[in-house]
Amino acid sequence: MRILLLTALAVVFAASLGGAAHAQSADATIAARKAGMDLLAAASGAMKRTIDAKTDVKPLKGTADAIAAWALAVPGLFPAGSDKGATKASADAFSDPAGMAKASGAMHAAALKLSSAADANDAPAFAAAYAELGAACGGCHRTYRQR
Ligand code: HEC
Numbered sequence: 793m794r795i796l797l798l799t800a801l802a803v804v805f806a807a808s809l810g811g812a813a814h815a816q817s818a819d820a821t822i823a824a825r826k827a828g829m830d831l832l833a834a835a836s837g838a839m840k841r842t843i844d845a846k847t848d849v850k851p852l853k854g855t856a857d858a859i860a861a862w863a864l865a866v867p868g869l870f871p872a873g874s875d876k877g878a879t880k881a882s883a884d885a886f887s888d889p890a891g892m893a894k895a896s897g898a899m900h901a902a903a904l905k906l907s908s909a910a911d912a913n914d915a916p917a918f919a920a921a922y923a924e925l926g927a928a929c930g931g932c933h934r935t936y937r938q939r
Contacts, residue, residue: 818874825869826879828862835859836929839906839922849910849918856906859925863900867893885936895932902928 835855842849870885870892885892905921 815877818871819877821869821871821874822877822879825866825881828865828869832859832862832929836922836925839918839925843915843919843922846915848913849915850913851910852918853907853910856903856910860900860903860907863896863903866896866899880938882936882938888936892932892936895928895936898928898931899925 835858838855839849839852842852867889870881870889872886875881875883875886902921902924906918906925909915909917909921
């Protein structure tokens with residue numbers, strides 16, 4: 793009887809530990825994707841300032857490459873269970889992984905264009921790709937982020 797009780801307690805304890813670990817990792821995932829989005833906004837702001845200042849876009853190649861890499865990572869940052877908590881991701885971000893991948897793909901394509909325009913120090917091409925990047929942000933947010 794005593795052993796049975798201890799076993800039952802151990803099972804309940806293990807289950808609650810598992811639950812806590814799960815909630816914790818969902819919170820960490822939410823914090824990581826939001827921080828990544830904030831860095832993305834900062835990177836995009838730096839691009840905009842360079843375009844407006846009409847200075848060399850060449851130094852922004854690394855930033856563009858980082859955005860391209862981030863775009864590939866984004867769809868994996870919305871695992872089941874990370875839909876609850878301090879998140880503004882819409883239900884569609886979890887139920888429509890193909891749509892999320894497509895929206896991230898648009899950001900990836902724009903970032904690759906930014907990268908080659910920066911490499912060539914081609915300011916007009918960079919500005920055109922920047923407009924495409926902005927459209928990719930908005931295109932995804934319209935469906936996959938709550939207002
Ligand atoms: C593939 C979809 C997608 C793309 C592309 C995308 N975002 Fe987001 N973004 C989201 C989602 C979903 C959220 C909400 C995340 C959450 O709250 O868990 C978000 C949140 C944000 C936030 C708020 C972060 C916070 O701290 O709450 C900012 C800022 C942001 N995005 C900027 C950008 C910028 C700038 C771009 C383009 C350069 C961009 N995003 C491209 C899906 C996207």
